[in-house]
Amino acid sequence: MPNDGRAMSARQFVNDPDEFIPQALEGLRLAHPHLIQVSADPALVLRTPKDGDPLKVALVSGGGSGHEPLHTGFVGLGMLDAAIPGAVFASPTAYQIRAGIKAVDRGRGVLLIVKNYTGDVLNFSIAAELAREENIEVEIVLVDDDLATDGGDEGGPGRRGTAAVVAVEKICGAAAERGASLSELAELGRRVVASSRTMALALRACTHPGQQRPSFDLADDEVEFGVGIHGERGVGQHPFGPASELVPALAQPVVEALGLQRGESVIAIVNGLGSTHALELAVVHRELSAFLEGVGVRIERALVGSYVTALDMQGCSITLVRCDSTLLELWNAPVRTPALAW
Amino acid sequence: MPNDGRAMSARQFVNDPDEFIPQALEGLRLAHPHLIQVSADPALVLRTPKDGDPLKVALVSGGGSGHEPLHTGFVGLGMLDAAIPGAVFASPTAYQIRAGIKAVDRGRGVLLIVKNYTGDVLNFSIAAELAREENIEVEIVLVDDDLATDGGDEGGPGRRGTAAVVAVEKICGAAAERGASLSELAELGRRVVASSRTMALALRACTHPGQQRPSFDLADDEVEFGVGIHGERGVGQHPFGPASELVPALAQPVVEALGLQRGESVIAIVNGLGSTHALELAVVHRELSAFLEGVGVRIERALVGSYVTALDMQGCSITLVRCDSTLLELWNAPVRTPALAW
Known part of the structure; x- marks a missing residue:
């Protein structure tokens, strides 16, 4: 066949496309066994607990795959406690998210950081309700930074969530390590989104x-x-x-x-x-x-x-x-995740 | 014009292609002002000195641009003291390399880590000679890991240097922070190459x-x-x-x-x-x-x-x-460079 740039770009390192995400998650675990743990079903990427970890509010994010290193590469010290990966560009399920929440809650509550897409909002909201029924405190920070989708119809989905989610995860992650409460983290996260x-x-x-x-x-x-x-x-x-x-x-x-x-x-x-x-x-x-x-x-x-x-x-x-000095100091705090540390 | 994948792939974020590397170096400096300094002519990326830095052997590498984050992204604590970037896929000049050597030598000598390409070998060797004439101790570690170019003609250029250079820079960089001498570093680097x-x-x-x-x-x-x-x-x-x-x-x-x-x-x-x-x-x-x-x-x-x-x-x-326990421990040592740290 002739060389064709469009066809070429489809040639990827992949086995069965249906197994692409599970196999990539296994590869991520194999590359970072000291930082993260991966469960296959439901698919979860969890921070490996360490002796002496502070009893902190847990941070959970996730969404469709295909955006890596977001979110799976941001699990670890100073950032997320769990990432919940869906299929490529598809939301994880509510039950999958609930399993992630339950896996990382330490009794101080769980902050869900959610990019504003209909499927993610729906599934993270259901998971939050399910977790609350089990007496886990949950707050949601909705990230909607994408200007291109500003000014849509009243009642429409609103602005999409894109790269500002990194700032929310980093800044709230640092504050959580320092002992901030769930309500403080939710307020901080919303302030980052608004900024x-x-x-x-x-x-x-x-x-x-x-x-x-x-x-x-x-x-x-x-x-x-x-x-x-x-x-x-x-x-x-x-x-x-x-x-x-x-x-x-x-x-x-x-x-x-x-x-x-x-x-x-x-x-x-x-x-x-x-x-x-x-x-x-x-x-x-x-x-x-x-x-x-x-x-x-x-x-x-x-x-x-x-x-x-x-x-x-x-x-x-x-x-x-x-930014102000508070956000800047939290931004500068140490982080140790697959994508953001040696 | 019709969409054509080959033409599409040529669309890059670039101004004048002749200014691509100088402008990218300026962008790197602007992104990491605390870690690196950049001089424009000759083009050099230098580790920003800090109070309390140990008086150590300096590590210098470089070569053609287009391989980033190698080498410019690896300048900093635990890795390189200077990276000397050439044009895209073209060796830096001997005078440029000499300037880099002189900029980072602290009297304990300079280790040059050189990927095995004819131009790089020639120019780094000339620069080493020029530096020695100014009483700077210099050793060269030649990296030639690429199996695809093994078994060439007797007297040919030999195996090319590729990704093993990261291991040499990381492992020798860690040893240099711990006070290894120039000859110890050269021996260590050659051991990594051979491995x-x-x-x-x-x-x-x-x-x-x-x-x-x-x-x-x-x-x-x-x-x-x-x-x-x-x-x-x-x-x-x-x-x-x-x-x-x-x-x-x-x-x-x-x-x-x-x-x-x-x-x-x-x-x-x-x-x-x-x-x-x-x-x-x-x-x-x-x-x-x-x-x-x-x-x-x-x-x-x-x-x-x-x-x-x-x-x-x-x-x-x-x-x-x-690897053995020595290499592994040096591999695991801290590093703080534009590409390898928060």
Whole structure:
């Protein structure tokens, strides 16, 4: 057969596509036996308990797979106690989530960090109710940072949750290690969400495991603004251009949505969507830094890499988190998870 | 224009391709101002000195860019003191390397960790000579782990250096922090090299910045075994297949070349070559674990991720490092660099 870039991109390291996620979870466990434990049925990734662990509020997140290292790579000291992985781009079940909650509750309650998608919201909410019936205290923090889905119909699903979830998990995870209560963590998490907005763009769509074609097509001279992390189209095609044009077009609406004023500070997350090289993300961060300097906003800390992916999508997202000294100190606290530590 | 996967893959976050590396280095510095310093001319990435840093032997590595996070992402506590980046896939100059050596020497000597490519060997060797003329002690550890290039002509360039360089940098970096002498580090580095072999395969070639097509074509039903990290072809095309077939075909020759016997232990590096998703690498690691268990070889520690890339190549390499308690303890030592720490 002739070489065809679309077909090529479907060639992945995979056995039976139906076993892709279970086998990847087993691989993750084998790579990090000291940090995490994995149960196969229901699928759960749990932090390995250590002697001397503080009796803390447990943090649980999860959602469809395909976004790794999110969430499974963020289980460990200073971040999550459990990640609940669904199938690719599909919510875990309520019973699976309940099992995760029960596995990590230590009597101080459980914070559920949920990206705003209909299936996730439904299943995490049901699981929360089921857990409460068993006298486990549960709070939900809903993450809805994706500007591209802002301003939808009244009563619609609202903004999607994307890379700001990393900030919520990191900041609440640090606070939990320091003994914050469940209600304090829920309030903190909601404050991080309210302080965070994201915009993404794709240079090439992603290809689902076992499929032969990307989930949408783009002309050579187009990029797709406002893409989500599930291979769906964005809100519009813009002309392709140099990073110095694309990055301000991403960052400007984020600055506006947050109402960032000259002199304010942010944490910046420059996130690769799957196939974007570290060199490219570094160039994006350079352009973001220049843009924010121009509007008088200071980057206190930056996270530049592929943390919330959409399978092999080529593209990036920019998340800004308005920060203060409290958030910054928690952001800087130690973390030890498969994706965020040696 | 019609959508064409090959053209799509050339769409990158880049401004002027000639400024790609300098701008990416600036982005790296902006993302990690506390860990590294970057000089633009000559291009150098240097560890930010801290009060109380031990007076240690300095470690310097480098080579062509396009392999990030190698080497620039590995500058910091427990690893490199300087990384010397060339243009994409091109050696840095001898004068540039000399400047790096002079910038980090603290009077205890400098260890140069060099991947075995003609240009790198030439330029690092000249730089070593230039530094010695200025009374700086220098030793070179040559890394040549790539099995695909084994058994070439007598007097030829020999095996290429690929992902084992991460093990050399990590293990020697830890020993340097503990006060090892230059000659001890050189001996240790050579022992790691002798204990390490690598094999790689590509599912899709990489595309150079500004180019429209991958560096080589593969039919839909082929993979390329024995690829290097510079977009060059490998040693042969094999049929595409499930990970459970491809991974043993990669690992078997590595086990044989190292003469690994039942009961021995290794550090395993499952390395993505650029565009390979974390889920796929986890599946590869699962298959590697099963294969090694079958031949009685124990994985003591694993590093699974994209550490030595070939731009956006889709594929992976497997490196095994025969280990003992000394190497293992140094491998486990703390590290704090842009790519390997929060």
